[in-house]
Amino acid sequence: MVVAKKWIYAKSFTGYPTDENFRLEEETLADVKENEFLAEAIFLSVDPYMRPYMLQYPIGSTMIGGQVAKVVESKNAKFPVGAYVHGNFGWRTHTVCNPNKGDPNSPPYVLPDFGQEPLSLGLGMLGMPGNTAYFGFLEICQPKQGETVVVSGAAGAVGSIVGQIAKIKGCTVIGIAGSDEKCDWIKTIGFDHAINYKTADIDAELKKAAPKGVDCYFDNVGGKITEIVRGQMNTLGRISVCGTVSCYNQNKAMVSDPQRDFVWKQLKQQGFLVWQWTERWLEGIQQNFKWIQEGKLKYRETVTEGFENMPKAFVGMLKGENFGKAVVKV
Numbered sequence: 045m046v047v048a049k050k051w052i053y054a055k056s057f058t059g060y061p062t063d064e065n066f067r068l069e070e071e072t073l074a075d076v077k078e079n080e081f082l083a084e085a086i087f088l089s090v091d092p093y094m095r096p097y098m099l100q101y102p103i104g105s106t107m108i109g110g111q112v113a114k115v116v117e118s119k120n121a122k123f124p125v126g127a128y129v130h131g132n133f134g135w136r137t138h139t140v141c142n143p144n145k146g147d148p149n150s151p152p153y154v155l156p157d158f159g160q161e162p163l164s165l166g167l168g169m170l171g172m173p174g175n176t177a178y179f180g181f182l183e184i185c186q187p188k189q190g191e192t193v194v195v196s197g198a199a200g201a202v203g204s205i206v207g208q209i210a211k212i213k214g215c216t217v218i219g220i221a222g223s224d225e226k227c228d229w230i231k232t233i234g235f236d237h238a239i240n241y242k243t244a245d246i247d248a249e250l251k252k253a254a255p256k257g258v259d260c261y262f263d264n265v266g267g268k269i270t271e272i273v274r275g276q277m278n279t280l281g282r283i284s285v286c287g288t289v290s291c292y293n294q295n296k297a298m299v300s301d302p303q304r305d306f307v308w309k310q311l312k313q314q315g316f317l318v319w320q321w322t323e324r325w326l327e328g329i330q331q332n333f334k335w336i337q338e339g340k341l342k343y344r345e346t347v348t349e350g351f352e353n354m355p356k357a358f359v360g361m362l363k364g365e366n367f368g369k370a371v372v373k374v
């Protein structure tokens with residue numbers, strides 16, 4: 045008999061989450077049946093999307109999210125005992141999974157061989173954030189050599205990868221992040237310029253860093269930063285709208301009407317969900333893995349120890365405490 049621990053969405057989020065939004069519970073799991081397997085979490089992900097997405101779920105739901113887990117019991121040959129899998133099992137230590145049930149956009153899968161790289165990368169550079177960067181930047185921004193690219197949320201899981209891919213494609217890359225330490229770090233991994241949005245005059249610094257204007261903007265944050273970057277976009281510029289983390293903990297709109305820039309500069313802006321490329325999932329992982337091996341992609345992770353610290357890690361990430369991908373080690 046296996047008893048799982050799980051984190052419950054105990055109270056509706058308003059503003060930044062606090063301890064009272066979460067409750068730790070135990071659940072006795074049913075036996076593993078035909079086609080099912082039992083997975084034991086090793087690393088769990090905390091991601092910005094959890095903050096807005098949970099609002100759609102009833103109070104009392106298990107917190108949603110991806111994890112890297114080990115198969116410890118199985119009645120499904122595709123998920124043998126000992127395999128490491130990625131599954132969107134939520135904030136839980138143990139899960140009985142029937143891979144034929146659940147969201148078809150994000151089925152569980154056995155992780156490809158990461159060689160010497162840590163399994164936690166299955167939640168970061170070699171998982172959903174890596175594919176978000178790979179597809180969301182390349183497919184939507186279509187960067188060309190010599191162009192100028194701006195990335196907001198630049199020291200985070202997705203942004204730090206986008207900036208490096210932009211360098212691989214021969215672009216000049218400007219990152220916007222929330223501390224001097226983060227700005228220093230992204231420059232060590234190849235960004236040409238970094239702007240600390242908390243202390244700098246973003247508009248003035250961006251004009252200096254991008255004297256010929258901005259061709260591509262990968263937007264992780266929305267809000268005021270985006271309004272400023274959009275003001276410096278070139279004609280026929282491309283904006284990939286990945287997320288609006290600056291707004292997730294707010295309850296009001298904070299920016300002015302953007303339509304004028306869109307019309308006068310003939311900008312193209314496209315939003316996306318990474319699940320659009322589910323069919324090409326392994327392509328993204330394999331390309332990013334190749335770039336890691338070639339030394340062209342560098343990663344950093346912020347690892348919080350202990351399943352009991354899931355809420356702490358989640359709030360810390362929302363407040364910008366993470367460099368690169370934020371994960372929790374059980």
Ligand SMILES: NC(=O)c1ccc[n+]([C@@H]2O[C@H](COP(=O)([O-])OP(=O)(O)OC[C@H]3O[C@@H](n4cnc5c(N)ncnc54)[C@H](OP(=O)(O)O)[C@@H]3O)[C@@H](O)[C@H]2O)c1
Pocket residue numbers: 091092093172173176197198199200201202203220221222223226264265285286287288289290291316317318319361362363364365366368369370
């Ligand atoms: N469309 C998709 O399919 C998809 C998939 C994955 C992620 N996303 C989106 O991509 C974005 C980045 O996700 P991630 O997983 O890479 O998270 P992350 O960047 O690793 O972590 C969140 C970061 O947001 C920044 N932040 C928090 N409040 C902010 C504010 N008011 N203004 C500017 N920055 C703020 C913090 O960095 P600072 O210290 O720099 O403030 C924090 O470290 C999010 O918007 C997320 O929702 C979208």
